[in-house]
Amino acid sequence: MAANRPTLLGLALVAPALAMVGALFLYPLGFSLAAAFTGREGGLSLEHFAKAFELYSGDVLFTLFIVLAATLGTAVIAIAFAGMLTLGETPWVLAILGALYRWPLFIPFIVAAQCMRTFLAKNGLMNNSLVALGVMEPLQATSFLDWRGIIITFVWKQAPFVTLLLAGAMAALDRSTIEAARNLGASRLRSLFDVILPQVVPNLMVALTLSFVTMLSVLSVPLMVAGSQPTMLTVDMAFRINSYGDYATANALGVISYAMTAVAAVFYLRHSVRKEAEA
Amino acid sequence: MLDRMKSALAAAAAVLALAGPAGAQTTLNVATAGDQNMVDYIKDYLGPMFEKSHPGVKVVAVGTGPGDGGSQKIYEKLSAQRQANAPAWDFDVVVAHQKMAGQMVKEGLLAKYRDKIPTGNLVSRDTAENSLGAEVGGYVMPMFHSQTALAYNADMVKTPPATYTDLVDWVKKNPKQFGYNGIKGGMSGVAFVTGWVYAFGGDADKLMKGPYDETLKAAWDKSLADLKEFNKNVVITPGNAGTLDMLNRGEIAMGPVWVDMFYTWQAEGKLPPNMKLKLVAPGMPGQPMYYAVPAKAAQAKLAEEFIALATSPEVQAEGIVKRFNWYPGIDAKYLQAKLDQAAWQKLFADITPDDLSTKGKPFPIAPYFNDILESYEKKVAN
Numbered sequence: 001m002a003a004n005r006p007t008l009l010g011l012a013l014v015a016p017a018l019a020m021v022g023a024l025f026l027y028p029l030g031f032s033l034a035a036a037f038t039g040r041e042g043g044l045s046l047e048h049f050a051k052a053f054e055l056y057s058g059d060v061l062f063t064l065f066i067v068l069a070a071t072l073g074t075a076v077i078a079i080a081f082a083g084m085l086t087l088g089e090t091p092w093v094l095a096i097l098g099a100l101y102r103w104p105l106f107i108p109f110i111v112a113a114q115c116m117r118t119f120l121a122k123n124g125l126m127n128n129s130l131v132a133l134g135v136m137e138p139l140q141a142t143s144f145l146d147w148r149g150i151i152i153t154f155v156w157k158q159a160p161f162v163t164l165l166l167a168g169a170m171a172a173l174d175r176s177t178i179e180a181a182r183n184l185g186a187s188r189l190r191s192l193f194d195v196i197l198p199q200v201v202p203n204l205m206v207a208l209t210l211s212f213v214t215m216l217s218v219l220s221v222p223l224m225v226a227g228s229q230p231t232m233l234t235v236d237m238a239f240r241i242n243s244y245g246d247y248a249t250a251n252a253l254g255v256i257s258y259a260m261t262a263v264a265a266v267f268y269l270r271h272s273v274r275k276e277a278e279a
Numbered sequence: 280m281l282d283r284m285k286s287a288l289a290a291a292a293a294v295l296a297l298a299g300p301a302g303a304q305t306t307l308n309v310a311t312a313g314d315q316n317m318v319d320y321i322k323d324y325l326g327p328m329f330e331k332s333h334p335g336v337k338v339v340a341v342g343t344g345p346g347d348g349g350s351q352k353i354y355e356k357l358s359a360q361r362q363a364n365a366p367a368w369d370f371d372v373v374v375a376h377q378k379m380a381g382q383m384v385k386e387g388l389l390a391k392y393r394d395k396i397p398t399g400n401l402v403s404r405d406t407a408e409n410s411l412g413a414e415v416g417g418y419v420m421p422m423f424h425s426q427t428a429l430a431y432n433a434d435m436v437k438t439p440p441a442t443y444t445d446l447v448d449w450v451k452k453n454p455k456q457f458g459y460n461g462i463k464g465g466m467s468g469v470a471f472v473t474g475w476v477y478a479f480g481g482d483a484d485k486l487m488k489g490p491y492d493e494t495l496k497a498a499w500d501k502s503l504a505d506l507k508e509f510n511k512n513v514v515i516t517p518g519n520a521g522t523l524d525m526l527n528r529g530e531i532a533m534g535p536v537w538v539d540m541f542y543t544w545q546a547e548g549k550l551p552p553n554m555k556l557k558l559v560a561p562g563m564p565g566q567p568m569y570y571a572v573p574a575k576a577a578q579a580k581l582a583e584e585f586i587a588l589a590t591s592p593e594v595q596a597e598g599i600v601k602r603f604n605w606y607p608g609i610d611a612k613y614l615q616a617k618l619d620q621a622a623w624q625k626l627f628a629d630i631t632p633d634d635l636s637t638k639g640k641p642f643p644i645a646p647y648f649n650d651i652l653e654s655y656e657k658k659v660a661n
Contacts, residue, residue, distance in 0.1 A: 227515025
């Protein structure tokens with residue numbers, strides 16, 4: 001009990017770190033929250049939110065749609081990859097997959113966006129390759145440089161991250177349950193969904209929450225991959241500041257983003273609290 | 280051990296003492312808004328030239344970022360230094376866009392220097408006096424003028440539209456063949472939208488010259504509703520470069536671009552030679568960037584000499600026209616003797632000097648400018 005009581009020395013040790021968090025994170029956060037709710041006359045006001053919704057309500061929905069769809073896509077791919085890595089039986093396929101899937105993790109969003117610009121364009125690498133392979137007629141080619149392009153880029157970037165966490169969790173499972181299922185005749189798909197996945201759902205949720213928050217904050221991808229109507233909130237925030245020097249509305253948009261991440265954070269906390277309670 | 284440390288300290292002190300005179304070298308800080316090419320221009324071209332004629336001076340180029348946002352940062356920095364009562368401000372020369380230049384003059388952040396430099400009287404365009412409605416005469420020198428125009432693929436478009444009205448018809452007949460970048464993806468889209476309001480919103484003259492009358496924006500409703508309709512048949516591209524990319528790949532046949540970017544891409548082989556430019560009536564906007572000296576620049580005298588060099592006919596011809604395909608900041612007549620015939624012709628190949636004087640428009644005065652952008656967000660984009 002006594003060991004848990006904070007000592008002066010302990011406080012002194014964490015003080016510099018706390019000060020850094022306070023000065024570089026809490027203060028700006030509080031400042032932007034306050035600015036979003038402060039009216040032109042200085043009193044408490046919702047006028048910036050009214051403006052944000054008047055101009056960007058479509059973009060709020062668009063952002064939510066993009067991030068949710070990309071999270072879902074990421075989940076599907078990550079489950080498929082992690083499942084393959086855990087249950088796969090062809091060693092060379094596993095070796096190649098294991099070596100390749102991590103690559104996007106090391107590519108920054110802005111580089112990924114730039115590559116996708118030439119890859120997904122109407123006459124870009126993807127369509128040209130499909131035409132050259134005879135899969136598609138040139139006239140059927142369409143550009144993916146719109147909402148689909150943003151989702152594809154996000155999924156491409158985030159799937160390896162979620163796979164990494166998920167495959168790690170799956171590898172830590174007790175193999176005997178999986179083997180028992182396989183011995184009793186369960187197909188690999190069945191053992192993945194009925195035996196393995198239920199045990200790693202908390203890990204999956206945490207990984208997805210983290211990538212949800214990451215995708216919500218990316219500016220380069222929506223800016224570079226798709227046109228600006230509609231667009232994501234990060235682009236709108238940059239535009240408010242760059243074109244009008246209007247930090248107030250940008251802050252209001254920021255608060256709307258916080259609200260979205262808050263929903264994700266609740267998920268995250270619930271899961272980690274439950275995990276701790278179980279432990 | 281202690282001895283060794285002592286001698287190391289002594290050596291360090293000696294090095295510091297030697298470095299002293301070098302540290303006393305004068306530094307001229309040039310802050311530029313705009314793309315990386317602007318920073319490179321100062322760093323690789325103007326800077327070394329100035330250092331050669333001014334021994335002991337070191338030119339440092341600082342880029343604050345593209346678009347109005349870059350100018351906004353310069354303004355915020357100067358404004359903060361004034362508020363802090365700094366005796367001398369960090370920037371000696373600033374390169375800024377129109378909107379912020381007007382505001383900086385209004386707030387007394389800039390020095391009135393143009394009459395003191397020899398190139399001050401070579402300027403003839405009205406942008407040197409008036410920046411989006413703000414009086415800036417004496418406080419700024421245009422570095423260059425940039426112009427937007429429609430770029431089109433001459434193989435796909437035999438007779439390009441001559442007016443905005445023609446363009447509307449053309450787009451109806453050729454859906455998804457025209458592309459622009461909206462207003463958040465770069466200034467060529469903003470220029471296109473501004474040109475649209477000039478063409479269909481009534482009283483374009485008042486938008487450019489003022490005075491500001493808030494009720495005027497109600498008259499734009501119809502034209503903006505038409506623009507929303509027009510947008511259904513066009514492609515919204517990702518940015519200025521995005522429009523050029525799509526033209527290059529043949530995905531669209533026409534789109535608004537910056538003239539200088541167009542020629543630069545063409546010179547680099549990134550655009551096929553069959554691309555041409557057309558300045559449609561009643562006109563599309565262009566803009567200068569300005570050289571200015573902050574009111575409390577530490578090296579005001581050097582700053583003036585730097586700008587005098589940068590706006591001399593030689594540098595304007597060689598650096599601005601030949602390197603960047605920009606229209607010069609000073610009157611073009613002073614350059615004709617400095618440029619070979621080919622360079623001179625190229626500058627006015629698709630857009631004649633006459634086009635430029637009748638259809639090269641300024642952007643509207645700042646409050647209307649903001650109104651146009653915001654009305655677009657409200658009525659067209661959302």
